Amino acid sequence: MDVLDFVTKDLNPPQKDAVVTLDGPVLILAGAGSGKTRVLTHRMAHIIGQGVASADEILCVTFTNKAAKEMEHRCYKILADMGARIHSQLWINTFHSFCVRILRQHITMLDYKPFFGIYDSSDTLSQIKKVMTALDINDKMYPAKNFQSRISQAKMLGLTPEGLEKSSKRLMDQKTVEVYKAYESEMRKANSLDFDDLLMKTYELFRMYPDLLKMYQEKFKYIMVDEYQDTNHIQYLLVQMLAKAHRNLCVVGDEDQSIYSWRGADIKNILDFEKDFPEAKIIKLEENYRSTANIVNAATAVIKNNTERKDKTLFTSNDAGDKIQVREEKNEYDEARFVAKNIQTMMNEGEGTYNDYAVFYRTNAQSRVLEEQLRTLAIPYRLVGGVRFYERMEIKDILSYMKLAINPADDIALKRIINVPARGIGKTTIEKIEEFASKRNISMFEAASKACEERIFNAGTTGKIRRFIELMEELQGSAVSFPKLSQYYAIVLDRSEYLLNLKKDESPEAQARIENLEELDNAIAQFEKERGDEATIRSFLEEMALVSDVDTLNQEQNSVTLMTLHISKGLEYPYVFVVGMEENLFPSSRSLDNDGEEDVEEERRLAYVGMTRARKKLWLTFTKMRRVWGQEQMNPPSRFIQEIPQELKDFKTAAEGPRFINRYGSSSYDTDESSYASPRWGSLSSDRNKARQPSFDDAQDFPDYENEGSSKAAFSKGMRVRHPTFGAGTIYATEGTGENFKVSVMFTDNTVKKFVVKYARLERI
DNA sequence: ACCGGCTCATTTTTT
DNA sequence: ATGAGCCGGT
Numbered sequence: 001m002d003v004l005d006f007v008t009k010d011l012n013p014p015q016k017d018a019v020v021t022l023d024g025p026v027l028i029l030a031g032a033g034s035g036k037t038r039v040l041t042h043r044m045a046h047i048i049g050q051g052v053a054s055a056d057e058i059l060c061v062t063f064t065n066k067a068a069k070e071m072e073h074r075c076y077k078i079l080a081d082m083g084a085r086i087h088s089q090l091w092i093n094t095f096h097s098f099c100v101r102i103l104r105q106h107i108t109m110l111d112y113k114p115f116f117g118i119y120d121s122s123d124t125l126s127q128i129k130k131v132m133t134a135l136d137i138n139d140k141m142y143p144a145k146n147f148q149s150r151i152s153q154a155k156m157l158g159l160t161p162e163g164l165e166k167s168s169k170r171l172m173d174q175k176t177v178e179v180y181k182a183y184e185s186e187m188r189k190a191n192s193l194d195f196d197d198l199l200m201k202t203y204e205l206f207r208m209y210p211d212l213l214k215m216y217q218e219k220f221k222y223i224m225v226d227e228y229q230d231t232n233h234i235q236y237l238l239v240q241m242l243a244k245a246h247r248n249l250c251v252v253g254d255e256d257q258s259i260y261s262w263r264g265a266d267i268k269n270i271l272d273f274e275k276d277f278p279e280a281k282i283i284k285l286e287e288n289y290r291s292t293a294n295i296v297n298a299a300t301a302v303i304k305n306n307t308e309r310k311d312k313t314l315f316t317s318n319d320a321g322d323k324i325q326v327r328e329e330k331n332e333y334d335e336a337r338f339v340a341k342n343i344q345t346m347m348n349e350g351e352g353t354y355n356d357y358a359v360f361y362r363t364n365a366q367s368r369v370l371e372e373q374l375r376t377l378a379i380p381y382r383l384v385g386g387v388r389f390y391e392r393m394e395i396k397d398i399l400s401y402m403k404l405a406i407n408p409a410d411d412i413a414l415k416r417i418i419n420v421p422a423r424g425i426g427k428t429t430i431e432k433i434e435e436f437a438s439k440r441n442i443s444m445f446e447a448a449s450k451a452c453e454e455r456i457f458n459a460g461t462t463g464k465i466r467r468f469i470e471l472m473e474e475l476q477g478s479a480v481s482f483p484k485l486s487q488y489y490a491i492v493l494d495r496s497e498y499l500l501n502l503k504k505d506e507s508p509e510a511q512a513r514i515e516n517l518e519e520l521d522n523a524i525a526q527f528e529k530e531r532g533d534e535a536t537i538r539s540f541l542e543e544m545a546l547v548s549d550v551d552t553l554n555q556e557q558n559s560v561t562l563m564t565l566h567i568s569k570g571l572e573y574p575y576v577f578v579v580g581m582e583e584n585l586f587p588s589s590r591s592l593d594n595d596g597e598e599d600v601e602e603e604r605r606l607a608y609v610g611m612t613r614a615r616k617k618l619w620l621t622f623t624k625m626r627r628v629w630g631q632e633q634m635n636p637p638s639r640f641i642q643e644i645p646q647e648l649k650d651f652k653t654a655a656e657g658p659r660f661i662n663r664y665g666s667s668s669y670d671t672d673e674s675s676y677a678s679p680r681w682g683s684l685s686s687d688r689n690k691a692r693q694p695s696f697d698d699a700q701d702f703p704d705y706e707n708e709g710s711s712k713a714a715f716s717k718g719m720r721v722r723h724p725t726f727g728a729g730t731i732y733a734t735e736g737t738g739e740n741f742k743v744s745v746m747f748t749d750n751t752v753k754k755f756v757v758k759y760a761r762l763e764r765i
Numbered sequence: 766a767c768c769g770g771c772t773c774a775t776t777t778t779t780t
Numbered sequence: 781a782t783g784a785g786c787c788g789g790t
Contacts, residue, residue, distance in 0.1 A: 567777090
């Protein structure tokens with residue numbers, strides 16, 4: 001069988017079209033359950049199988065590690081089935097891991113040291129607090145969280161501090177600019193990047209070095225972006241930038257499943273794709289293979305109420321199946337019991353396994369009651385989301401030891417562990433070190449060491465600090481001499497006396513922490529197994545920063561899944577309960593506040609996402625009364641329930657008193673209360689890696705790229721230069737020699753950028 | 766340096 | 781209702 005037959009067999013016509021159309025921009029509007037991943041993987045296999053491009057000339061970007069892994073797995077599988085040989089690695093990444101991959105190679109061109117650290121949002125927040133202290137900004141009047149989100153928003157728009165300054169004139173923004181600037185310079189000192197930086201710096205890199213960009217533009221002959229409706233502006237810019245040379249950009253998404261505008265996703269990116277690429281081919285995948293007809297039709301009816309969407313209608317040839325079960329209960333306890341009882345009953349009737357059931361809710365707080373009721377009926381469940389593994393205190397602590405050992409400039413890591421476990425180095429001492437460090441413009445680690453030499457502290461304190469420094473120096477040494485990650489982990493646990501301290505403590509919390517550290521040990525073992533020689537301390541830290549949940553790695557117990565509607569995207573279950581379908585909860589009251597219809601539309605998309613997760617049967621429940629923040633509230637049933645056509649739903653109530661029956665116009669409410677009337681129950685490596693990866697310098701594909709600019713006439717202070725992206729400017733500082741010769745240029749708009757002359761296309765003017 | 770009580774906020778979550 | 785984070789007292 002030839003490649004074409006192989007990759008298109010068992011596909012419907014639009015799917016086939018999507019797999020076959022390789023050249024030019026393609027927009028695939030993929031409805032829920034329409035076989036999107038299948039199309040993407042087959043398309044990749046098609047490209048590789050036909051030999052149009054090799055595996056490493058295709059860039060595929062997704063949003064979550066999970067999606068990337070799944071895609072990679074399926075892609076390798078079909079390639080193997082096809083008998084295709086792959087000679088290089090596939091570039092299936094999340095946006096962030098793609099950027100890390102680029103930056104790991106080229107970040108020195110942005111004047112960072114090669115092994116930058118990655119800060120998660122809590123590290124970022126600490127950093128912002130640190131900066132605010134230095135700037136003497138009151139945390140009460142200006143909460144650090146606000147700055148964090150503003151800075152993040154700016155970065156998602158691709159705005160540097162200077163860019164932000166120009167773009168806005170409002171008062172608070174002036175402060176934001178100030179904090180942003182200082183934050184930026186602190187991050188540079190710490191040689192670390194936050195999540196937004198990963199995207200932003202990559203964008204900057206490509207803007208500063210057009211030749212480098214060109215190399216990647218030419219390398220990636222085909223680009224595919226999954227979940228395009230969730231891209232934010234900087235991601236959009238990156239994609240546009242990379243796709244420029246070949247214009248072989250294929251984006252896949254569903255505007256009806258855009259539920260992340262509140263974190264910067266811009267639905268316009270998908271809605272306006274045809275404006276960006278007028279020659280784009282539009283392919284709609286509208287046939288749903290997942291759900292019963294009743295579910296598909298109900299979801300379709302709901303989403304039809306949105307105005308901001310493309311013309312796309314989901315259909316299915318599946319059986320009608322059961323009607324949507326709409327259920328009213330008295331309060332959230334009864335609602336939870338209804339869910340638990342139904343699962344129990346169905347399980348007793350032999351309907352699937354616990355894994356087949358999922359319960360979705362709008363807010364995390366709703367999970368508690370559900371958990372109680374499931375426990376009461378001894379139904380195993382697992383909660384997805386909530387506190388993430390790597391965000392747990394003990395995990396972050398130990399990782400901070402490792403981070404600091406590798407990057408002594410990481411002040412945030414140092415502050416985290418200098419007195420954990422307690423070493424008698426108190427708040428005052430830490431503040432003094434911090435002050436000392438900022439005065440001399442050195443890292444806190446250096447400052448601590450200098451402070452000891454210069455007898456800044458009394459003998460006792462000096463001794464304590466000395467011991468900490470010695471510990472860290474030892475760990476720095478071990479990082480080199482014990483290259484095996486698992487060994488190193490054991491050393492850190494031991495030498496830091498972290499584990500010892502927990503073992504002394506006999507509280508159940510300490511016990512749980514020890515278990516988590518064991519879990520981390522397992523994760524490390526797993527990581528070593530997967531990566532082999534590449535399982536270095538650095539690659540592990542990177543993995544921990546970029547991979548969300550270790551929990552999902554192991555346990556495969558049979559249990560009911562509880563999660564928010566947001567997390568449910570991309571998943572499917574035979575039996576789904578969506579609870580709390582009430583106005584002001586879902587749609588949330590916030591979305592109703594501003595009378596903008598936009599916000600409600602996003603909630604509606606969320607409802608659509610939730611409903612379309614169900615394969616066989618869907619329950620939607622609401623309550624007459626619910627306790628929210630200690631207050632009893634009565635809310636009418638969600639508009640989304642009412643938007644489902646009468647004939648598709650089966651309404652029952654177990655709540656006495658006035659009913660919302662008229663809102664439904666439903667006549668059927670044989671309450672079936674008997675079974676629920678019972679009284680309520682009780683409460684309830686660096687160098688080795690370098691050698692392996694082809695570095696920027698030996699990019700043989702682009703011979704002229706290398707030579708260009710490298711031997712240009714010397715640049716010196718005061719010289720006027722022109723940069724292809726930023727225009728004219730003046731050199732006001734130079735540093736380094738030979739390959740490392742760098743110049744700082746101030747452009748006409750007062751922005752300053754530092755270039756590696758060898759790679760920047762600077763022209764004298 | 767540590768603990769305990771107080772205030773406050775509280776959609777949604779990835780990386 | 782609940783938990784996290786902060787301030788102030790010991």
